[in-house]
Amino acid sequence: MRTHHVCPGHDELLGAHVDGELDAADAAACDAHVRSCPACAAHLGDLRALRTRLAAPGVRQTASPAFRQRVAAALRHEALRHEARGSAPVRRGDGFAGHVAGLARFALGLPAAAAVVAGVLVLAPLHAPSGLVDDLVAAHVRSLQVDHLTDVPTSDRHTVKPWFAGKVAFSPPVVDLADRGFPLVGGRVDYVGHRTVAAIVYRRHGHVINLFVWPADAPAAGDAAFREEGYNVVRWEQGGLVHYAVGDVDPAELDAFRAAAAARAPD
Numbered sequence: 001m002r003t004h005h006v007c008p009g010h011d012e013l014l015g016a017h018v019d020g021e022l023d024a025a026d027a028a029a030c031d032a033h034v035r036s037c038p039a040c041a042a043h044l045g046d047l048r049a050l051r052t053r054l055a056a057p058g059v060r061q062t063a064s065p066a067f068r069q070r071v072a073a074a075l076r077h078e079a080l081r082h083e084a085r086g087s088a089p090v091r092r093g094d095g096f097a098g099h100v101a102g103l104a105r106f107a108l109g110l111p112a113a114a115a116v117v118a119g120v121l122v123l124a125p126l127h128a129p130s131g132l133v134d135d136l137v138a139a140h141v142r143s144l145q146v147d148h149l150t151d152v153p154t155s156d157r158h159t160v161k162p163w164f165a166g167k168v169a170f171s172p173p174v175v176d177l178a179d180r181g182f183p184l185v186g187g188r189v190d191y192v193g194h195r196t197v198a199a200i201v202y203r204r205h206g207h208v209i210n211l212f213v214w215p216a217d218a219p220a221a222g223d224a225a226f227r228e229e230g231y232n233v234v235r236w237e238q239g240g241l242v243h244y245a246v247g248d249v250d251p252a253e254l255d256a257f258r259a260a261a262a263a264r265a266p267d
Contacts, residue, residue, distance in 0.1 A: 006043045007033070014040060018047045035148055038191035042135075045142025049134075052141070053229060132244075135192050137228045140210045140246040143190070143199070149208065150186030150201055160187040164198055170241065172198035172213040173265035180260040182209065202257070209247035209257060216242045223258075225251065234258045238265055 006014065010033065016022050017030045034041040143149045152163040161174040167189050176184060185201040190212065197214040216237050226233040232254045234245050245257055 006040045010040050014044050042191055045138040049138045049141050132193050133226050133228050136244050136246050137231050139190050139192050151188040153186040155184045168198050170215050174200055175264040177260050182257050204249050207249045212244045213241050216240055
């Protein structure tokens with residue numbers, strides 16, 4: 001999981017929110033914060049995407065009762081040792097991120113707990129996301145889960161395009177594709193790959209397609225297609241801009257979206 005510079009005091013709070021451990025007032029306050037903080041929103045999206053990955057078939061496995069008892073006994077023992085030393089043990093209610101961080105602290109300095117952590121990782125193998133595609137998928141998932149799909153909700157491209165002026169340092173292409181089966185939903189500003197990007201949102205039979213756009217840093221690298229955690233991603237460059245479309249639609253439909261968007265966007 002990529003590291004985001006979250007606001008002080010929000011690391012454990014976001015982990016608890018993902019685990020559903022916050023009351024209604026704290027959950028609402030957390031949601032309000034992430035709507036105005038790209039870094040915390042990105043971290044929350046990554047945590048949720050990680051939970052989804054760990055719950056996938058073939059990844060999540062159930063430990064035997066005997067093993068669970070051994071893990072619990074070892075953690076209690078190490079918690080008592082840390083309490084005696086005046087350091088903080090892993091606490092119930094710290095959230096998923098808190099448990100992972102606490103186990104990692106044990107593994108760094110405590111041989112007995114390192115063996116416990118090794119056993120836990122065997123039961124739940126962790127495939128850490130890396131690279132831009134993972135960031136894009138996390139941003140897509142985040143837009144669906146944090147009630148922040150659009151900043152400007154409208155199907156009028158003449159409203160969406162000028163809305164980006166002054167919010168991003170380029171002019172993203174906003175095209176009307178309703179006649180091709182991809183109606184425009186709106187747009188928003190997002191944060192992907194350590195940069196601010198334009199996100200133009202379309203739908204396809206109830207499915208959301210996020211089109212992320214930003215200026216190209218290097219000469220065109222050609223079109224490409226990816227699949228990550230159940231989501232399809234297509235990439236192309238046009239008019240000095242990089243385009244990534246992300247959605248859970250069929251690959252052929254996403255490629256049709258790419259072709260339609262590219263045909264109508266200015267070069």
